[in-house]
Amino acid sequence: MIRDDSFDQAFLEVFEDIFGWGIELTDEIGPHSLEAWDSLAQIRLVHELETRFGLRLPDEALLEQQSVGSLKELVLANAQ
């Protein structure tokens, strides 16, 4: 898996699915810039990313504070 337009689009769709339409997704976005990104939202994000990309992310994806950029890196690092 590589980071191309289709990867970014799939990522955007997951975030829109969780947080609603019209999100401007930059790598810096995280809990500090998005009120809806709480611990429950992070569980939903990880679950949706795992389902969408067919992979299992490490526990740190759930345990530690993430950002859009760090989640993208985790998805790419754990893809088959």
Added chain:
Amino acid sequence: MRSERELTFAQDDIDLFAEASGDHNPLHVEPELAARSAFGSTVVPGALLAIAMLGTLPDDAARSVRSLRLSFSGPVLPGTTVAVNVGPSTRARGAWELALTGRGKTLVRMRARVARADSVLHQPGDRDARALAAMRTAPAEPSIAELVDAPPRFVEYRIGDELQRVAARWGAESVAPAVLEGLAWASYVVGMEVPGRHGLFSGLELGVGEEAADGVPAPGARQELTVRDYDDRTGQLQIDARLVTAAGTARCVAAIECFELVDTGDPDPAALAPAAADAAPAGSRGLVAVIGGSRGFGAALTLALLGHGHRLRVTYASSGDHAERLVALAGAGRDAIAVDRVDARDAEAMEALAAELRAAGERLEGLVLNAALPPLAMGLTAASGGELAAYLADSVRLAAVPLGALLPLVDRDRGWIVFCSSSALSAPPRDWPHYVAAKGALEGLAGWVAQNAPGIRVVVLRPPKMRTAITSTPGGRLGAASVESVAAWTAARLAGEDLDAGVTVLEPSLAEVRA
């Protein structure tokens, strides 16, 4: 144009919804049991919130809703006031966006649409009306295996007449009956069937059949429930569900997201026994008072201190059955433990306990201030600042009242006091400003004792996240330590000779307590 309306839910509203939906989960209807949950109170059912939110739509819009998507971010407690902000979507024609806010945070988001959502059309499996189970009156408690590998289950469902009164109470009479029924039914599914007793409703996509949108629900409906996914890290469940009429047509189709919360068991005495060199016969060392000690970390620390030879006096506010089990868990050391039902905030009762100890000529070798309030996620806004202050005041009271009563009894030469703080103070979580403020105040009190009661060894304990009732939330137990590991580690430090007079901050890492 958007509008906003304030709502307050009473326990009576919850009870009426329970009758309407059949969702009699204790988290909603049994205040004493719910008081011990991570929420410290009963919780307004999410589906009831949704019905009240739909009641804020203009009548025409409410009448035309055929599908909705709900996402819950935090509980709403009875007696608290929340606000619903509602307006037409600027991004999708015919859709409405609603948000319910409280504690400075958005707690529920809803998108309501005229059209039925394609994503809820999943078919859960073959029908077998002959295997129809009866509706439950007490919630199921399935094992993980029963949840994950179960075939689709078929259960009868009958909505209560009370649903019309619920709708009228919240101005939702215009909403299509099948939408109201679908919400009530989804609540029943999570609270009573899958996962049942330990279920927490967190999200829903609901669609209703066009032919079912109007009219009175027909009797003899059945539910078809299939667990699509279970995440063993967080307890998250995805359920595909249909509500089918006796005639065989789908009345409601739902994709339900929920969590199975982990029940907090009793502490394991075997995991709390000190090393052989440190063990002492129960009752051979001085008296320790544990405030808030009938369950969780307080109970574990009580048993660990017992293993080090202390006599224990334990107070608890409400968990009488836990207190009885704690004494039983002490085994041969049970005579060295006494338990008292005393609310730590009750000054008169605390003074009575102190007077009793004084009359018996007792001195305290140790005092553990462990009583605490569960923190509900909160955002810090001007409006929620008052709620933060109220939480802070109540939390400080839980420590200050017993400290005021018992400090004169603590031995000034060799006594110690443990203030149970939290490692959250070193890395404050975004949604817990009230919790870290309360623990900060507690630590301030510890400093005051060290300065003004010289000779007493003051311990500020900042444990890592532990598996307790407070962390029995979605994902709350990820990376958490067992109460036994932290309690055994703490008791060993208290028994050692390396505590100095003044304040000692103990902040063990997860690795240290597990070692």
